[in-house]
Amino acid sequence: MSTIEVKKIVKAIETSDGAGVKLKRSMGIPELDFIDPFLMLDEFGSENKEDYIAGFPSHPHRGIETVTYMLNGEFRHEDSCGNKGDLGPGGVQWMTAAGGIIHSEMPIMKEGKLHGFQLWVNMPAKHKMNKPSYQNIEPKEIPEFKDQEKKIKIIAGKYQNKIGPVKGISVDPIYIDVELEKDKIFNFTIPSSHNAFIYLVTGEIKIGNKKHDQLQNSNLVCLQNGNDLNVCANKKSKFLIIAGRPIGEAIARGGPFVMNTKQEIIKAIQDYHSGNFVQK
Numbered sequence: 580m581s582t583i584e585v586k587k588i589v590k591a592i593e594t595s596d597g598a599g600v601k602l603k604r605s606m607g608i609p610e611l612d613f614i615d616p617f618l619m620l621d622e623f624g625s626e627n628k629e630d631y632i633a634g635f636p637s638h639p640h641r642g643i644e645t646v647t648y649m650l651n652g653e654f655r656h657e658d659s660c661g662n663k664g665d666l667g668p669g670g671v672q673w674m675t676a677a678g679g680i681i682h683s684e685m686p687i688m689k690e691g692k693l694h695g696f697q698l699w700v701n702m703p704a705k706h707k708m709n710k711p712s713y714q715n716i717e718p719k720e721i722p723e724f725k726d727q728e729k730k731i732k733i734i735a736g737k738y739q740n741k742i743g744p745v746k747g748i749s750v751d752p753i754y755i756d757v758e759l760e761k762d763k764i765f766n767f768t769i770p771s772s773h774n775a776f777i778y779l780v781t782g783e784i785k786i787g788n789k790k791h792d793q794l795q796n797s798n799l800v801c802l803q804n805g806n807d808l809n810v811c812a813n814k815k816s817k818f819l820i821i822a823g824r825p826i827g828e829a830i831a832r833g834g835p836f837v838m839n840t841k842q843e844i845i846k847a848i849q850d851y852h853s854g855n856f857v858q859k
Contacts, residue, residue, distance in 0.1 A: 580768070580805070580806035581805040582788055582805060582807050583787055583804075583805035583807060583809075584803045584805070585800055585801075585802065585803070586800075586801040586803045587800075588791070588792055588794065588798055588799070588801075589605050589606070589608075589799040589800075590605070590799075591603035591604060591622060591797040592604055592608055596621065597635035597638075599633045600630065600634065601623070602621045602622060602623040603622045603623075603624075604619070604620070604621050604622075605620050605621075605622070605797070605799035606618070606620040606776075606799060607619035613830065614776055614801060615774055615826055616700055616750040616824065616825055616826045617698060617701070617774075617776070617821065617823060618699040618832075618837060619699040620696065622695075622780070622797065623693060623697070624650075624651075624692075624693060624694035624695070625692070625694075628688075628689065628690045630693075631693045632686060634654070634684060635683060636683050637681055638681065638683070639679065639836070640674075640679075640681075640682070641677070641678060641679045641707070641835070641837075641838070642676065642838045642843075642847075643699050643701060644673065644676065644700040644701075644702060644748065645673075645698070645699055645700075646673050646674075646696075646698040646699075646700060646754070647666060647671065647672045647674075647696070647697045648670075648696045648698075648754075649666050649667060649669065649695040650668060650696075651691075651693060651695070652668070652691065652693035652695065653665060653666065653667045653687040654685060654687065655684070655685055655686075656672055656682060656684050657682065658674070658681065658682035659680055659681040660711055662682075662713040664713070665687060666684075666695075666715075667718070669718030669721065669732075670715075670716060670718050671714075671721065671734055671745070672713070672714070672716070673714040673716065673745055673748070675702075675709075675748075676711055677702065677707060677708065677710060677712070678707070678708040678711065679850065679857050680857065681856070698821065699837070700748070700752065700823065701750075701830065703826050712747075714745060716744050721733065722741035722742070722744075723741075727760070728759065728760050728763040728765075729765055730757075730758040731755055731758075732756040733755050735753055735755075736752065736754065736822075738767070750823035750825075751770075751823065752821070752822070753820065753821065753822040753823070754821050755767075756817070756819055757810070757817070757819070758816070759782075759784075759810065759812040759815070760812060761812055762811070762812065762813075763811070763812055764809060764812075765809070765810045766809055767810075767820060768806055768807060769806060769808055770824075771805060771806050773824055773825075774804070774822065774824075774825050775802045775820065775821065775822035776802055777799070777802065777810070777818050777819065778799050778819040778821070779794055779795065779799075779800065779816065780796070780797075780818055780819065781796050781816060782795070782796070782812060782813075782815055782817060782818070783795050783812070783813040784812055784813060784818060785811040786802070786808075786809070786810055786811075787809060831844050832844070833847065833848065836848070
């Protein structure tokens with residue numbers, strides 16, 4: 580098997596979204612537009628309620644899937660298909676916007692620490708106008724593997740004999756949360772067909788066999804294609820490993836809409852303003 584090495588290191592930039600929620604964005608920025616099939620990655624986190632209290636009021640999406648993973652705090656999801664769900668520590672919400680959905684993600688908490696991630700996943704053209712769907716995954720549904728060296732949470736994909744609860748996603752995603760003790764090594768196999776990246780939340784890690792720049796908090800690491808991923812923790816570290824099968828199609832962006840052509844973006848905007856947007 581070929582060892583996976585570092586391709587590019589991206590430092591997250593500070594920005595805001597929604598109604599002023601402060602966050603760190605490491606994909607969907609000038610330095611890193613996308614990693615097919617992934618379009619955007621945000622880390623939101625603060626102990627100051629003014630940084631998150633306004634939340635993400637109702638807004639539309641078409642042509643993508645949004646994945647929200649919470650470490651601390653609590654948000655409530657509501658959408659135009661009638662779905663509702665509370666997202667607390669350790670929970671995941673995987674929303675397939677497909678042909679059109681309007682949703683809100685608003686904090687239930689009034690104070691305290693908020694910390695989590697939102698990932699945007701592209702959809703193949705043949706699925707972009709499908710019926711929307713929504714998976715609300717409670718922490719107890721996410722399998723864990725734990726020993727003296729590491730703790731693994733498997734959201735999507737497989738580790739050892741444990742399989743993540745996310746099902747039915749066309750890009751065959753891998754999404755795992757790893758906590759690795761100092762000086763320990765984590766080995767993981769990724770299909771060579773998949774594009775993959777690591778997001779380092781806290782700590783300091785070394786990836787592969789070749790020398791690379793120092794990796795510390797809030798770094799996104801694009802990985803070369805291969806099979807054998809080896810991560811060594813220079814200090815106790817927490818990181819996400821995310822991978823998926825590339826789609827290989829043209830991408831047209833228009834704010835919360837991601838389609839294949841500019842004409843499809845214009846149609847999405849027209850549908851939204853004419854009241855013909857929601858695909859139930």
